[in-house]
Amino acid sequence: MTPSGNQPTRGDTAHPDSGALVGTDWLAANLGAADLRVIDATFFLPAMKRHARAEFAQSHIPGAVFFDVDEICAPGTELPHMLPSAARFSSCVEALGIGSGDRIVVYDANGGFMAAARVWWTFRAFGVDDVAVLDGGLPGWLAEGRETESGTPAPPRRPFAATFHPELVRSCDQVLANLDGGPAQVVDARARPRFKGAEDEPRPTARRGHVPGSRNLPFNAFYDPENHFRLRPPGQIATAFADAGVDPARPVVATCGSGVTAAVIVFALHLIGYDGAAIYDGSWAEWGNRRDTPVET
Numbered sequence: 001m002t003p004s005g006n007q008p009t010r011g012d013t014a015h016p017d018s019g020a021l022v023g024t025d026w027l028a029a030n031l032g033a034a035d036l037r038v039i040d041a042t043f044f045l046p047a048m049k050r051h052a053r054a055e056f057a058q059s060h061i062p063g064a065v066f067f068d069v070d071e072i073c074a075p076g077t078e079l080p081h082m083l084p085s086a087a088r089f090s091s092c093v094e095a096l097g098i099g100s101g102d103r104i105v106v107y108d109a110n111g112g113f114m115a116a117a118r119v120w121w122t123f124r125a126f127g128v129d130d131v132a133v134l135d136g137g138l139p140g141w142l143a144e145g146r147e148t149e150s151g152t153p154a155p156p157r158r159p160f161a162a163t164f165h166p167e168l169v170r171s172c173d174q175v176l177a178n179l180d181g182g183p184a185q186v187v188d189a190r191a192r193p194r195f196k197g198a199e200d201e202p203r204p205t206a207r208r209g210h211v212p213g214s215r216n217l218p219f220n221a222f223y224d225p226e227n228h229f230r231l232r233p234p235g236q237i238a239t240a241f242a243d244a245g246v247d248p249a250r251p252v253v254a255t256c257g258s259g260v261t262a263a264v265i266v267f268a269l270h271l272i273g274y275d276g277a278a279i280y281d282g283s284w285a286e287w288g289n290r291r292d293t294p295v296e297t
Helices: 024-030 052-058 086-095 114-125 137-143 172-178 192-196 234-243 262-271 283-287
Strands: 036-040 103-107 131-134 185-188 252-255 278-280
Touching: 024 137, 103 114, 103 137, 114 131, 114 262, 131 137, 172 252, 172 278, 172 283, 234 262, 252 262, 252 283, 262 278, 278 283
Parallel strands: 036 103, 103 131, 185 252, 252 278
Antiparallel strands: none
């Protein structure tokens, strides 16, 4: 994010790459800027029985548009919210009024920003660098008594050209090939009981467990629940990786249940100065249902 007006309140002091994380003060001061687009990326698991689009229509940050993770995805696959083609992504974001050259801030209504990180990564996978996540998301915004609006905006369509970066994505076959002495560390963002195979997945899978040799680092380890789920300081982020046995200087492939919370791993690495981490997009929704993939518990 290229700042204008007031500077970010957390990103510029807490994290080396202030452009990827902006505070609520910064966003409030910059709302309405001609080149700024705000995205609500809220996503709920089916078992939560909450409707993200309906909640957006009831209340969202002024000027925001709704990015539906389950619609802006690849059609014709049983796997959830897989990355779409560059052409489909361009068409979908054009319909949201987002154009090439816009600055983008993404937030969600979840505790933390699990879906916002996924959308941040998606834009980067399609060639957009000027995209940031709102620290604290909608919960932090509401806790400060900031303005919201209701309704479903219909912004004018603007031209957007996506350039896909395949190095930021891994397939099942690539993760399989990495098992045989490959260079990448596989880091799983799921909760530990799911990683260990002691608890069912939110989506039905044939097997429980994790990719052999992978490390477990639950995505919520990076949030401070006593501070409206804002991101922890960079020293604590680095410690979380070290405690999980992950070396940020080596290649990382992040995985989770369906490729959403894995993006929190990639985002956290980015904020402490390590770029290039990839996401296994199929994640456990694919790995756990194939018969040719080994499993550890």
